[in-house]
Amino acid sequence: MTPRAGFDPASLASGVIVIVLGGLLLLDQADVLELPAKYMWPAVLAAVGGILLACGLAGPPRGRA
């Protein structure tokens, strides 16, 4: 199955990860959620790792292969 033309799965996955991370940070800053350091650091590292993984699995963007 070939991916749809003009669709970049890495951008989609990265976007979802960034939105989730941004949402967590927003809730923390708004004092809705209290995220201690022992949870915050892993969350940030997991986001960075997830983004790198998504980009690595998806390969280079279209037109640059």
Add this chain to the structure above:
Amino acid sequence: MTETQPTMPQPEPPPRRLTRSTTDRMIAGVAGGIGKHLGVDPLAIRIAFVILTFAGGLGLLAYLICLVFVPVDDPEAPPLKWGFARTVGAGLLAVAALAILVPDWFWGPWLPLLLLAGAVAYLLLRMVRDDAGSHAGRVAARIAIGIVLAALAVGGFVAAAAGSALGGGIVVAGLVIACGVGLVGGAFRGGARWLILPALVLALPLGAVAATDLDVRGTWGDRRFHPRSTAELAAGYEMGVGSMKVDMRDVELPPGRTDLRLEIGIGEIQVLVPDDLCVTTDAEVGVGVVNAGEGEQGGIDLDVQDDPRVAPGVRRLHLIADIGMGAVMVGDGFFDWDGPRGWRGDDFDALRTGTNRAACLGTA
């Protein structure tokens, strides 16, 4: 046998004179002439003149000396017509001339930044001037764009950290989410991976600030509080960044518990107490050290609660300290970070656990 023709002696080339160029000039052709004389790109010479001008006016002085003492290469050349670029150049030199009045501001931490700015300006201008397809132009463009992107990333990182620590965390988090939405939207239009960089540049420092509960709102600097009585004693003291020293040795606390709230974003809190005063502590530290009667404890996300048994009627100071990044120290002498013996100098005498326990039990 053939006779070789005697070679005519070649006339010696005239000595290379330093002249001001009439064909490559922005103002008076000094940089053009020097570049031609030294075989260096005149653009680099111009940028060097500008940088040196900010170095106490050295560049401007050198330019004026060359203007007076260096002749032009073609005295018959028509005078220069001033255009936009020359006007801007002369304006910059005029601004630089003003800097001569305050030369000290240049020789400092800004020098590497100014040199970097000069290098970037050179690369960008060279890129604009060169043909689009030239190798040098492409290399210059890549280097310049790389430096600019790195500078933007570092600046964004610092700005996001400062903005978050100054209470703008919600805005920064909103920007992170906006980057995420842009990534998702861009995924269906060929991808928008470039948004990953700004998203991380914003999210990483915000994450660090959130993890350490860093809040630097408030005053900055070194402050010393020395209340002489309970009437002068505030319910709490707050600072953004710096050193807070609270001298409690002259305060006669009433029997029972007296709460004192101390907050600082980045820095240190030192509390001086008399030996016979019972001190209990409830300290939250994002990253740092607490030395308040229970020995020294350091680490990340510290929550130190030193709440020993206290006999009824004993005078007790209960410290409620909140520090984003730094140290809380309780003792009977101020500690000097710059002291001869470093941060474990003799100036600071930490609260001794045994002495404090005895004070809390009323047996001191």
